[in-house]
Amino acid sequence: MSDLRSRYTVFIVDDDLSVRDSLSLILSLKGFRNATFACAEDFMKALQPDWSGCVVADLKMPGMSGLELQQTLASRVPPLPMIIISAHGDVASSRVAFKADAVDFLEKPFDDEQIVQAIELAMNRLHDRESDLQARQRREAGLARLSTREREVMQLLGEGLQNRAVAEQLGLSPRTVEVHKARVLAKLGIRNVAELVRLVDATD
Amino acid sequence: MAFTIPVRALVAFVCAYPLLDWISYTHPMAHFNITPWNPQPALAIALLMTYGQRWLPAVTLVIAITEQLIRDTATPWQIDITAALVLGLCYGAMAQALTQQFRISPRLDALRDVLRLIGIVILGSLLTGTLYVGTLVAGNAGPAVQFPEALLRFWIGDGVGMLVFLPMTLMLADDARRRQLAAMLFKPETLLQATFIVATLLFIFGQNLAEQVKFFYLLFLPLVWVSVRSGLLGSAVAALLIQTGIIIAVHITGQTPLSVFELQTFLIALTVMGLFLGVTVDEREQAELALRKSQKLAAAGQMAAALTHELSQPLTALANYARAGQLLVIADSPDRSQLEETMNKLVAESRRTADVVRRLRDFLQHGAMRMEQADLVALLENSVARLQDAAAAENTMLKCHVPAGPLPVTIDTLQIEIVLRNLLRNAIDAACDNPAEPREVHASIACDSAREVTVSIVDSGRGIQRGQSEQIFEPFETTKARGMGMGLAVSRAIIEAHRGRLWAEDGGKAGTLRFTLPIGDIDHE
The missing domain is CATH 1.10.1760 (Arp2/3 complex 21 kDa subunit ARPC3)
Incomplete structure (x- = not known):
C-alpha cells in the first residue's frame, strides 16, 4: 500500500488557504506525496502529461468549479480519479460527481480517516487501471511478435478447436501444433488455453 | 373549575x-x-x-x-x-x-x-x-x-x-388594546383630531335646526382621518366622542325627540363605516407586520446558511491541524518547529471560527437591533480611513465625498459598519480586477430627499453586467478569487432590516452600489 502512496501524487485544489494547507500537512505526515493549487485554472496550467495521481477538489471555487474540473479531466490518459470536497454538499452536485465517476464526495468538515480512505480507494483504482493497461500493452507487443503460422494456430485454438483439429485444418502434425501453441503462450505471457480463448474473444 | x-x-x-x-x-x-x-x-x-x-x-x-x-x-x-x-x-x-x-x-x-x-x-x-x-x-x-x-x-x-x-x-x-389606547391618547395628532371633531360638531349645531341634519355628513371627515391613522381603536374612540358631543349639543339646543332620532340614525351609519374602515386598516397593518417579520426571518436564515458554510472551512482545517499535531507528537521528532507551527495555525483557525460565530450571533440578535443615533458622515469617513491601507496596497485611490457637518441617522452602528466594509472591500477588489488605470473607488453621501439618505460606492472596475444586478445579491454568488460571496446578501439583509434599500446599478461602465437609510426616527417592533 505504501508504495502506492509514494508512487502517486495527491493534487489538492481548494480556494481556502487553511483547508489546503492543513490537508497538505496531514497527508504529508501520512506519507502521501501531494501538491496544492488555489484554483482549478492554476492546476490545469501546471498539469504535466506524465503526472499520475488523484485530485481532491473543492466543489465551489471562484472560476472553474470542482465539477467542471472533473469534466475537463474526464478523458485524460492516464486518468486522474476525483474526490470532491464541499462545504455545502447538495444531492444534485454529488449525483453529477458520482455519475462522472468520482471516487467520493465528502462534506466539510470531514475526518482525516475519511479523506485518507477515499484517497486510498482512488489510488487502488488507479493502480488497477494501470495494471490492466500494462497487461494489455504487454499482450499487444506479444501479438506483434507472433509469426503468421503462430497467429493461425492461436486463432483456431482461440475458437475452441483441439490440437488435433487444428493440425488437420492447417495440414500440420499435432506435435508441431503443440510447439506453436507453447510459443504463443510464452510470447503473450499467458498460462493456458482458457486465457488464450478470452484474449482472442477480446481482440476480435 | x-x-x-x-x-x-x-x-x-x-x-x-x-x-x-x-x-x-x-x-x-x-x-x-x-x-x-x-x-x-x-x-x-x-x-x-x-x-x-x-x-x-x-x-x-x-x-x-x-x-x-x-x-x-x-x-x-x-x-x-x-x-x-x-x-x-x-x-x-x-x-x-x-x-x-x-x-x-x-x-x-x-x-x-x-x-x-x-x-x-x-x-x-x-x-x-x-x-x-x-x-x-x-x-x-x-x-x-x-x-x-x-x-x-x-x-x-x-x-x-x-x-x-x-x-x-x-x-x-384587552391588555394590548389598553396599551394601544394609552399610546394613542398621548399623541399630539390625537389632540388635533379631537379638536377637529369638536369644531365640526360646533359648526353643525351652530346651524338652525333644519340645516343641522344637512351638515351632519361633515363628521365623516374627522372619522375617516382617525380610522386611517389609528385603526379600529381610533374609530371607536372617535365615535364615542361624536356621540357624547351630540348628546351635549342636543341638551343645550333643546331638540325634539324626533330630530334626535334622526341624528342617531346618521350616527349608526357613521359608526359602522368607522368600524369597518378601522378594522381594515388594522388588518392591513397586521399583514404588513407579518410580512416584515417573515422577511427578517428569511434574511436571518440566509445569513445562517452562509455562515454555516463559512464555518465548515475553518472546522475542516482545525480537524486536520489537530490530527497533524497528534501525529507529530507521536513521531516525537527532536525538531519541534513543525509542531509549534501547526499549533499556531490551530490557534489561528479557532480564532477564525470564533469570529464567524460572533458574526452570526451579532446578526441573529438583530431582532433586538441596538438602534442609536449616529453620524453617517463620520461613520463613512471612518470606514474609508480604515481601508486606506488596504486600498493603497492595491494601488487604488479611495476617496470620500461627504456633505459638511453631521448627518444624524438612527441605526445599528455595528451592522452599518459591516455593510460599509463589505461594499468598500468589494469596490476595491472590483477596481483591481480591471487592468485599466487609474484604479479608483469613490464613496459619497447624497441627501436628496427629506425622508432618506443615499450612500453610493462607485468603483473604476468593469461594472456589473447587464441583467446581473440582482444575481449578485444571492448568497455564494461571487466573481472574486477570495471570499464566499455572502457579503452582499448579508449587507442587503442588514439594510432591509433598517428599512432601507440596497441595489446595484445595472450595466454601465463603472460598478455602482447604492443604499438608502431613512432619516429620523424609525420605529422597530
Missing part, C-alpha cells in the same frame, strides 16, 4: 350601568320610556362576554333596579320586572352568540369579528326591542298603535348605544 369573583369589574358595572342610563335618559318617548341612545346594554353584554353567563342574574337585577330608579315608573311593578327580565335575557343571548357561537376575540382585530359584532348588535337590538315593546304593550303600559314607532326608536337607540360602546368596552378588557 376555578371560580373567582371579578370584584373590580362588578363594582364598575354596578356603578356605571345606572350612571350611563341616567346620563342617557333624555328625550324619552312617552309611555315606553325609550330614549334615543342607550349605551348601558353594551356594559351588560361586555360583562357577560368577559366573565360568563353565571353573572346573568346579577346583571338582570341591576337592570331591574336601574329601571325602577331612573325611569318614570307609572307602570305596574309586574310589567317592570318582566321588562327587566326580557332585557337581561336578551343581552345574555347576545353575549352568548358573540362568545360561544362566533367566538369573536375581544381584541376585535379581524374584519370577520367586527362584521359579526355589528350583525349581532343590529339583529339583537331588533329582537330585544320587539320583546320589550311587546311586553309593555301587552301589559297595557303603552298604546298598541305606537308599537312600530316604539320598536324603531328602541332599535335605533339600543343599536347606536351598543355600536358606539360595545367595541370600546371590549377593547378596554
Whole structure:
C-alpha cells in the first residue's frame, strides 16, 4: 500500500488557504506525496502529461468549479480519479460527481480517516487501471511478435478447436501444433488455453 | 373549575350601568320610556362576554333596579320586572352568540369579528326591542298603535348605544388594546383630531335646526382621518366622542325627540363605516407586520446558511491541524518547529471560527437591533480611513465625498459598519480586477430627499453586467478569487432590516452600489 502512496501524487485544489494547507500537512505526515493549487485554472496550467495521481477538489471555487474540473479531466490518459470536497454538499452536485465517476464526495468538515480512505480507494483504482493497461500493452507487443503460422494456430485454438483439429485444418502434425501453441503462450505471457480463448474473444 | 369573583369589574358595572342610563335618559318617548341612545346594554353584554353567563342574574337585577330608579315608573311593578327580565335575557343571548357561537376575540382585530359584532348588535337590538315593546304593550303600559314607532326608536337607540360602546368596552378588557389606547391618547395628532371633531360638531349645531341634519355628513371627515391613522381603536374612540358631543349639543339646543332620532340614525351609519374602515386598516397593518417579520426571518436564515458554510472551512482545517499535531507528537521528532507551527495555525483557525460565530450571533440578535443615533458622515469617513491601507496596497485611490457637518441617522452602528466594509472591500477588489488605470473607488453621501439618505460606492472596475444586478445579491454568488460571496446578501439583509434599500446599478461602465437609510426616527417592533 505504501508504495502506492509514494508512487502517486495527491493534487489538492481548494480556494481556502487553511483547508489546503492543513490537508497538505496531514497527508504529508501520512506519507502521501501531494501538491496544492488555489484554483482549478492554476492546476490545469501546471498539469504535466506524465503526472499520475488523484485530485481532491473543492466543489465551489471562484472560476472553474470542482465539477467542471472533473469534466475537463474526464478523458485524460492516464486518468486522474476525483474526490470532491464541499462545504455545502447538495444531492444534485454529488449525483453529477458520482455519475462522472468520482471516487467520493465528502462534506466539510470531514475526518482525516475519511479523506485518507477515499484517497486510498482512488489510488487502488488507479493502480488497477494501470495494471490492466500494462497487461494489455504487454499482450499487444506479444501479438506483434507472433509469426503468421503462430497467429493461425492461436486463432483456431482461440475458437475452441483441439490440437488435433487444428493440425488437420492447417495440414500440420499435432506435435508441431503443440510447439506453436507453447510459443504463443510464452510470447503473450499467458498460462493456458482458457486465457488464450478470452484474449482472442477480446481482440476480435 | 376555578371560580373567582371579578370584584373590580362588578363594582364598575354596578356603578356605571345606572350612571350611563341616567346620563342617557333624555328625550324619552312617552309611555315606553325609550330614549334615543342607550349605551348601558353594551356594559351588560361586555360583562357577560368577559366573565360568563353565571353573572346573568346579577346583571338582570341591576337592570331591574336601574329601571325602577331612573325611569318614570307609572307602570305596574309586574310589567317592570318582566321588562327587566326580557332585557337581561336578551343581552345574555347576545353575549352568548358573540362568545360561544362566533367566538369573536375581544381584541376585535379581524374584519370577520367586527362584521359579526355589528350583525349581532343590529339583529339583537331588533329582537330585544320587539320583546320589550311587546311586553309593555301587552301589559297595557303603552298604546298598541305606537308599537312600530316604539320598536324603531328602541332599535335605533339600543343599536347606536351598543355600536358606539360595545367595541370600546371590549377593547378596554384587552391588555394590548389598553396599551394601544394609552399610546394613542398621548399623541399630539390625537389632540388635533379631537379638536377637529369638536369644531365640526360646533359648526353643525351652530346651524338652525333644519340645516343641522344637512351638515351632519361633515363628521365623516374627522372619522375617516382617525380610522386611517389609528385603526379600529381610533374609530371607536372617535365615535364615542361624536356621540357624547351630540348628546351635549342636543341638551343645550333643546331638540325634539324626533330630530334626535334622526341624528342617531346618521350616527349608526357613521359608526359602522368607522368600524369597518378601522378594522381594515388594522388588518392591513397586521399583514404588513407579518410580512416584515417573515422577511427578517428569511434574511436571518440566509445569513445562517452562509455562515454555516463559512464555518465548515475553518472546522475542516482545525480537524486536520489537530490530527497533524497528534501525529507529530507521536513521531516525537527532536525538531519541534513543525509542531509549534501547526499549533499556531490551530490557534489561528479557532480564532477564525470564533469570529464567524460572533458574526452570526451579532446578526441573529438583530431582532433586538441596538438602534442609536449616529453620524453617517463620520461613520463613512471612518470606514474609508480604515481601508486606506488596504486600498493603497492595491494601488487604488479611495476617496470620500461627504456633505459638511453631521448627518444624524438612527441605526445599528455595528451592522452599518459591516455593510460599509463589505461594499468598500468589494469596490476595491472590483477596481483591481480591471487592468485599466487609474484604479479608483469613490464613496459619497447624497441627501436628496427629506425622508432618506443615499450612500453610493462607485468603483473604476468593469461594472456589473447587464441583467446581473440582482444575481449578485444571492448568497455564494461571487466573481472574486477570495471570499464566499455572502457579503452582499448579508449587507442587503442588514439594510432591509433598517428599512432601507440596497441595489446595484445595472450595466454601465463603472460598478455602482447604492443604499438608502431613512432619516429620523424609525420605529422597530
